[in-house]
Amino acid sequence: MEQRTEGTPVRRGRGRRPADEVRADVLGAAGTLLLRDGMAAFTIERVAQEAGVSKTTIHKWWPSRGTLALDGYFHAVESALAFPDTGDIRADLTAQVRAFVRLLTGTPAGRVIAGLIGQAQTDPDLLTALRRRYSGPRRELAVAAMRRAQDRGQLRADADPRILVDQLWGACYHRLLLPDEPLTEEFADRLVANLLHGVGTG
């Protein structure tokens, strides 16, 4: 994120800032607010204030508080969830699932995404936004990485990567939403090991 101080000419000058820049500022402010103060304190008004834009500008791009929170969340965690590609699928999956667990447990992101998924169960528009802007694209990144591993011969060709997504990241969401057991990096390691090597003896 670009850092600016109060009164910088680019904000107060007569020319309008490019839309992309304004949008990036709003997303940056939304993500920062969310991860700092959580969903309960998240309002369009506060994002507008932090980003130095009007509420009208925000409403032009985001129809609701939920969709703005979702985009802010996605923007804030994007770098933490980058998918490594070292050519070794076991190492890459382990690193990615570990990073996901650290994000969910070591930052407020876990409560934020749990709250969004929770709210989406009775808010069809939010569920659609969540799928289009978050879970869908995240799923595709993981599937693409696993298809590359299939091309390299590291994963069985008859395995469906879309199902492996549910058995790795879905397993983490299960412990996030129904915390009967702890979400740890050891858990991440074992998810990958179980799935690659199998736990049957037959």
Next chain:
Amino acid sequence: MEQRTEGTPVRRGRGRRPADEVRADVLGAAGTLLLRDGMAAFTIERVAQEAGVSKTTIHKWWPSRGTLALDGYFHAVESALAFPDTGDIRADLTAQVRAFVRLLTGTPAGRVIAGLIGQAQTDPDLLTALRRRYSGPRRELAVAAMRRAQDRGQLRADADPRILVDQLWGACYHRLLLPDEPLTEEFADRLVANLLHGVGTG
């Protein structure tokens, strides 16, 4: 559930019915209402009416609508989720996960449990109740079945059954709550096969 008709002497007689019987009637009515009309139409008043008891009686045992819905749900689905024990862990897991998928997709139970999990993300009391009365006990049943399979030598002794729960049923919850991909019986079969045989080639 015991079947009774309006005006049966046991309901209108002078003696009070045993508490266990009243409790079972309330649970039966709650479960029936939930699976027939869903969570939106679920009120303590309607359950009281259907069960032929007072709201006060219900409040004596259930502190909130959420906890009554939870117990009613559990009561209604208990038989559908019975854990088979044929001595063949692959067959038993496949049958159980298939039955779970059918329950989630073929009855209103899927929307009910999704709504309860969703609401629990911002309602700590409901989350505690959900874990104590539903996800905890369900998890223990599955873990016990897998430990028996370990004793029989059908699952690797170093596999942690608690993690396998997340990679089977947790994977189903993932598709229920974030429906990017369909929940099908074929999905259930492949969850079990992936985990037992492994998808790595190394």
